[in-house]
Amino acid sequence: xxxxxxxxxxxxxxxxxxxxxxxxxxxxxxxxxxxxxxxxxxxxxxxxxxxxxxxxxxxxxxxxxxxxxxxxxxxxxxxxxxxxxxxxxxxxxxxxxxxxxxxxxxxxxxxxxxxxxxxxxxxxxxxxxxxxxxxxxxxxxxxxxxxxxxxxxxxxxxxxxxxxxxxxxxxxxxxxxxxxxxxxxxxxxxxxxxxxxxxxxxxxxxxxxxxxxxxxxxxxxxxxxxxxxxxxxxxxxxxxxxxxxxxxxxxxxxxxxxxxxxxxxxxxxxxxxxxxxxx
Amino acid sequence: xxxxxxxxxxxxxxxxxxxxxxxxxxxxxxxxxxxxxxxxxxxxxxxxxxxxxxxxxxxxxxxxxxxxxxxxxxxxxxxxxxxxxxxxxxxxxxxxxxxxxxxxxxxxxxxxxxxxxxxxxxxxxxxxxxxxxxxxxxxxxxxxxxxxxxxxxxxxxxxxxxxxxxxxxxxxxxxxxxxxxxxxxxxxxxxxxxxxxxxxxxxxxxxxxxxxxxxxxxxxxxxxxxxxxxxxxxxxxxxxxxxxxxxxxxxxxxxxxxxxxxxxxxxxxxxxxxxxxxxxxxxxxxxxxxxxxxxxxxxxxxxxxxxxxxxxxxxxxxxxxxxxxxxxxxxxxxxxxxxxxxxx
Amino acid sequence: xxxxxxxxxxxxxxxxxxxxxxxxxxxxxxxxxxxxxxxxxxxxxxxxxxxxxxxxxxxxxxxxxxxxxxxxxxxxxxxxxxxxxxxxxxxxxxxxxxxxxxxxxxxxxxxxxxxxxxxxxxxxxxxxxxxxxxxxxxxxxxxxxxxxxxxxxxxxxxxxxxxxxxxxxxxxxxxxxxxxxxxxxxxxxxxxxxxxxxxxxxxxxxxxxxxxxxxxxxxxxxxxxxxxxxxxxxxxxxxxxxxxxxxxxxxxxxxxxxxxxxxxxxxxxxxxxxxxxxxxxxxxx
Numbered sequence: 053x054x055x056x057x058x059x060x061x062x063x064x065x066x067x068x069x070x071x072x073x074x075x076x077x078x079x080x081x082x083x084x085x086x087x088x089x090x091x092x093x094x095x096x097x098x099x100x101x102x103x104x105x106x107x108x109x110x111x112x113x114x115x116x117x118x119x120x121x122x123x124x125x126x127x128x129x130x131x132x133x134x135x136x137x138x139x140x141x142x143x144x145x146x147x148x149x150x151x152x153x154x155x156x157x158x159x160x161x162x163x164x165x166x167x168x169x170x171x172x173x174x175x176x177x178x179x180x181x182x183x184x185x186x187x188x189x190x191x192x193x194x195x196x197x198x199x200x201x202x203x204x205x206x207x208x209x210x211x212x213x214x215x216x217x218x219x220x221x222x223x224x225x226x227x228x229x230x231x232x233x234x235x236x237x238x239x240x241x242x243x244x245x246x247x248x249x250x251x252x253x254x255x256x257x258x259x260x261x262x263x264x265x266x267x268x269x270x271x272x273x274x275x276x277x278x279x280x281x282x283x284x285x286x287x288x289x290x291x292x293x294x295x296x297x298x299x300x301x302x303x304x305x306x307x308x309x310x311x312x313x314x315x316x317x318x319x320x321x322x323x324x325x326x327x328x329x330x331x
Numbered sequence: 332x333x334x335x336x337x338x339x340x341x342x343x344x345x346x347x348x349x350x351x352x353x354x355x356x357x358x359x360x361x362x363x364x365x366x367x368x369x370x371x372x373x374x375x376x377x378x379x380x381x382x383x384x385x386x387x388x389x390x391x392x393x394x395x396x397x398x399x400x401x402x403x404x405x406x407x408x409x410x411x412x413x414x415x416x417x418x419x420x421x422x423x424x425x426x427x428x429x430x431x432x433x434x435x436x437x438x439x440x441x442x443x444x445x446x447x448x449x450x451x452x453x454x455x456x457x458x459x460x461x462x463x464x465x466x467x468x469x470x471x472x473x474x475x476x477x478x479x480x481x482x483x484x485x486x487x488x489x490x491x492x493x494x495x496x497x498x499x500x501x502x503x504x505x506x507x508x509x510x511x512x513x514x515x516x517x518x519x520x521x522x523x524x525x526x527x528x529x530x531x532x533x534x535x536x537x538x539x540x541x542x543x544x545x546x547x548x549x550x551x552x553x554x555x556x557x558x559x560x561x562x563x564x565x566x567x568x569x570x571x572x573x574x575x576x577x578x579x580x581x582x583x584x585x586x587x588x589x590x591x592x593x594x595x596x597x598x599x600x601x602x603x604x605x606x607x608x609x610x611x612x613x614x615x616x617x618x619x620x621x622x623x624x625x626x627x628x629x630x631x632x633x634x635x636x637x638x639x640x641x642x643x644x645x646x647x648x649x650x651x652x653x654x655x656x657x658x659x660x661x662x663x664x665x666x667x668x669x670x671x672x673x674x675x
Numbered sequence: 676x677x678x679x680x681x682x683x684x685x686x687x688x689x690x691x692x693x694x695x696x697x698x699x700x701x702x703x704x705x706x707x708x709x710x711x712x713x714x715x716x717x718x719x720x721x722x723x724x725x726x727x728x729x730x731x732x733x734x735x736x737x738x739x740x741x742x743x744x745x746x747x748x749x750x751x752x753x754x755x756x757x758x759x760x761x762x763x764x765x766x767x768x769x770x771x772x773x774x775x776x777x778x779x780x781x782x783x784x785x786x787x788x789x790x791x792x793x794x795x796x797x798x799x800x801x802x803x804x805x806x807x808x809x810x811x812x813x814x815x816x817x818x819x820x821x822x823x824x825x826x827x828x829x830x831x832x833x834x835x836x837x838x839x840x841x842x843x844x845x846x847x848x849x850x851x852x853x854x855x856x857x858x859x860x861x862x863x864x865x866x867x868x869x870x871x872x873x874x875x876x877x878x879x880x881x882x883x884x885x886x887x888x889x890x891x892x893x894x895x896x897x898x899x900x901x902x903x904x905x906x907x908x909x910x911x912x913x914x915x916x917x918x919x920x921x922x923x924x925x926x927x928x929x930x931x932x933x934x935x936x937x938x939x940x941x942x943x944x945x946x947x948x949x950x951x952x953x954x955x956x957x958x959x960x
Contacts, residue, residue, distance in 0.1 A: 065869050065870055066869060068763060069763040069764070069766045069767035069770075069771065070767055070771065072760065072763035072764060072767070073763065073764045073767040073768070073779075075760075076760055076761075076764045076840065077779075077782065077783070079836075079837070079840075080783060080785075080786055080837070080840065081782075081785070081786065082801070083786065083794060083797035083798060083801060083837075084785070084786055084789070084797070086797040086800050086801060087789055087793055087794070087797050090797075090800075095565070095566035095567075096562045096565060096566055097543065097546060097562065097563065097566040097567075098543065098793060098796045099540075099543040099546060099547045099796060099799060099800055099803075100543075100546050100547055100566055100567055102566065115369075116369065117364075117369065117385075138692075139692040139693050139696065140693070142689040142690070142692065142693065143689065143690060143692075143693035145689065146686055146689040146690050148957065150682075150686045150689075152683075152686050152690070156950055156954065158690065158693065158694065158697075159950055159953075160943075160946055160947065160950050161697045161701070161702075162693060162697065163890070163946050163949075163950075164697070164701055164943075164946070165701060166890070166891070166894055166895065166946075168705070168898075168935070168938075168939055168942075169898035169914070169915060169918050169935060169938060170898065171898075171918055171919055171922055171923075172708055172918065172922075172931075172932070172935040172939075173701070173704060173705075175396065175708070175922060175928070176704030176705060176707045176708045177700060177704045178396070178397070178400045179400055179704070179707050180700075180703050180704040180707055181400070182400035182401045182402055183707075185402075187402065187404065188402075188403065188404065195696070195700055198696065199696070199700055199701060202693075202696070203891075204842070204845070204891065206693075207846060207887040207890070207891070208845055208846050208849045208887070209849070210883075210887075210953075211846050211849045211850040211883045211884040211887050212849040212850060212852065212853055214850070214883045214953070214956065214957050215850050215851075215853050215854055215880060215881070215883060215884070216853055217855060231685070242853050243853075245776070245777070245849070245852050245853075246849040246852065246853070248777060248780075249780055249845050249848060249849055250845075250849075252780065252781060252784055253784065253841065253842070253845050256784045256787045256788065256841075257787075259787070259788060260787050260788075260790070260791055262791070266388075266389070266393045266396075266397070267393075267396065267397065269386070270403075270404055271359045271384055271386060271403075271404040271405060272359075272384045272386065273386075274386045274387055276790065277790060277791065278386075278387060278388075278389070279364060279387055280790050280792060280793075281389035281792070282363060282364035282365075282387035282388055282389045283364045283365055283387075284389060284539060284559075284792070286364075286365045286366070286558050286559060286561070286562065286618070286620075287542050287559055287560075287561070287562040287563065288792060288793070288796075289562070292790055292792075292793050293789075293793055295790075296788070296789030296790060296793050297789075299788040299789060300785055300788065300789065302788075303781065303782075303784070303785045303788050304782075304785065306781055390923065392923035392924055392926070393923055395720075395926070396922070396923060399721075417719050417720065417926075420718070420719040421719050421720075421721060488823055488826075489823075491908075494904060494909050495924070496924055496925075530910065533908070533910065534823070534825070534826045534908055535826045535904075535907070535908020535909045535910050536904070536908070536909040536910065537904060537905070537908070537909060539792070539901075539904065539905055540792070540795075540796060540799060540905060543796060543799060544799070544825075547799070547800075547803050547804075547805060548803075548804060548805060549799070549803045549804055549823075549825055656719075658718050659718055661718075661925075665925045665927065669738060670738070672912050672916075672920075673738055673739070673741050673742065673912070675741070
């Protein structure tokens with residue numbers, strides 16, 4: 053239709069997101085290669101490479117402290133991300149779909165933990181909890197992590213709910229669906245990717261959290277980052293890289309499972325182009 | 332998917348709210364990781380039948396913040412010397428009953444009357460080391476023996492100071508010939524000026540990965556804690572740790588019993604246990620950090636007992652000060668350090 | 676009548692957990708912090724209750740001005756870079772990746788399951804004098820001797836973008852993903868070029884996500900403390916460093932609380948602006 057130069061520009065513009073994505077993933081994943089390489093380092097260093105060994109993997113499996121800390125971290129990440137996503141999703145949908153007094157205030161409030169330096173919220177929470185006699189442990193830490201992750205969960209789901217077309221819901225109602233049916237059959241499926249994204253991001257942020265954990269952990273609930281930071285005084289060993297490499301493998305496993313779910317669908321539909329997805 | 336996910340959520344919440352099983356005998360310790368080997372804890376558990384929970388912190392400061400809030404649930408804590416003063420001053424740790432520690436006589440004489448806690452009233456000194464400097468032979472000419480190397484223009488852009496007020500002032504004060512624990516405002520002011528003048532030639536302040544930086548040659552000279560560079564020295568023969576001729580300082584991490592401890596008997600049993608020479612020797616052998624139990628040194632392999640980064644000679648440590656809590660003079664340090672950090 | 680009562684009940688049930696957690700665990704602790712900002716400290720760093728404005732007058736004495744400027748600059752650069760990189764990535768995942776989108780999202784988070792310190796030490800290796808980047812520069816003949824990359828603003832920004840990129844991609848993805856493709860197709864059918872379709876249809880529709888992304892990146896950037904120290908040399912401190920220093924190292928909790936309150940006010944402004952923009956966008960639908 054258009055002339056050749058226009059066609060070239062169009063190809064370039066069309067290709068831009070793809071190229072940028074490739075570069076971004078290279079940027080994000082290149083350091084992982086370094087990390088994994090150092091997990092095989094003979095020396096006790098995460099920066100100077102001397103030779104190959106598998107000893108650090110042996111140590112990871114033998115180290116009962118690391119195992120315990122990993123378990124604590126996983127429990128806290130799963131529970132806090134679940135709670136944050138659930139509470140955040142309910143609030144986000146209410147904020148975008150319903151009218152109630154103090155709507156803006158609540159919306160702002162849910163973003164508040166984000167704008168507070170974590171250490172301030174952590175110290176405040178610690179003082180408040182000990183004042184009200186709450187014993188520090190899993191409960192306090194999960195609450196702390198929910199606070200840290202809930203702004204992300206809420207805002208992600210809210211952004212998605214805001215871009216939904218309300219006419220689809222109206223149409224469902226016109227066709228006789230009650231409110232609950234509309235929600236579960238129309239709204240929720242449309243929001244599912246956002247909820248999934250919110251849960252993933254929350255769990256990840258919780259797993260890597262240090263500051264809030266410092267102030268809310270109790271007896272027997274040392275998380276992995278807490279453990280690793282306290283090893284700093286004597287230097288971190290490639291054992292932590294080995295653990296990281298194992299976590300990467302586990303995560304790639306999740307990726308494969310996610311893909312595994314979609315792969316059969318993709319084989320049935322050789323070209324899943326965008327407009328067809330609506331059906 | 333959502334219901335299954337809700338169920339697992341409920342399960343996790345229930346798990347979180349469940350009271351932790353109340354075993355007959357337990358002991359909860361809050362300490363530095365890697366300064367107390369797992370083997371020692373396991374031996375103690377096997378011998379006494381007490382279940383030990385060992386949680387870790389990353390700095391004295393965050394540990395104090397946690398304990399300050401009260402009802403931490405811990406019985407024993409593992410503070411460094413100035414933190415002992417703060418915890419005792421805040422009434423968070425209890426006076427020790429020495430008659431309940433049958434091995435107390437094993438503590439080396441030089442550790443029995445430490446200035447931060449005369450007579451070991453509140454704390455049992457356990458592991459110790461020094462604050463000095465580390466350098467990489469491949470990018471430094473000759474031997475370095477003085478703090479002055481940290482201020483030498485020759486190494487501009489290749490020097491890191493510890494990102495810690497008290498540590499930075501050790502160098503700032505001692506290079507001017509003052510005590511590292513000075514409480515004289517004029518001396519502190521002079522040290523502040525020295526540190527501000529030093530800032531433009533520094534690569535930065537770092538108390539986290541400085542050992543890696545000096546080991547990889549990114550930095551030539553770094554101010555350093557002795558324990559932190561041991562690994563780097565082991566990996567890279569070019570890395571050298573020295574206690575500077577101006578003195579440097581000593582640090583001690585000891586054990587104190589918390590004022591609200593519930594397992595006091597078990598805590599005393601633990602203190603008695605770790606002060607046995609063979610246990611202390613095992614600690615040093617596995618962590619490469621010296622303990623306050625002098626007899627332990629004779630039980631150690633030659634390579635460790637004669638390693639000067641672990642056991643510096645008596646003459647070198649004679650000059651070293653302890654870093655103490657300077658009380659009211661702290662204000663001058665803090666104002667000075669804020670000026671240093673804000674300087675361009 | 677009955678319908679509206681039920682409606683109100685449903686709304687309350689949906690909001691109750693959020694309100695509860697906010698009031699109990701955010702508002703109350705914040706009151707503690709606010710009260711502390713008017714208190715004094717004793718010699719051992721304990722908080723002495725009382726009322727003084729000394730902390731605030733100290734805060735605005737000029738010594739801390741540079742800290743505010745540093746924080747703002749770092750946060751602004753980080754946000755701009757993250758949006759420039761993050762938008763195309765989110766666009767690709769939402770529109771072009773098809774069924775692979777969720778997998779790409781998980782992949783984006785993979786690095787974050789490795790401890791932060793280890794991730795940063797990988798950048799120390801990459802950016803170091805003997806690192807890959809210096810090696811590449813020397814091999815390409817761009818530099819003769821290794822350049823000190825660590826301890827510069829550039830190194831800090833690499834670390835910041837590395838840390839915040841997913842926080843930027845996720846909300847934009849969440850806003851783009853449910854967009855009606857037919858609207859976009861319609862733009863194309865009406866003869867608009869891809870650039871025009873994007874600027875007049877896609878971008879405005881995804882603005883809520885872009886705003887959320889900017890907020891996610893900008894505000895927490897000011898409170899970061901480890902990255903400027905580990906990669907940037909820690910010579911220019913930002914608000915995050917100042918607060919950690921005051922709370923933990925100096926044990927001057929009242930002054931730390933005052934800095935926090937100031938930062939809170941500063942950041943609340945950002946949230947209010949964001950909320951207002953978002954409501955306006957929502958109202959336009």
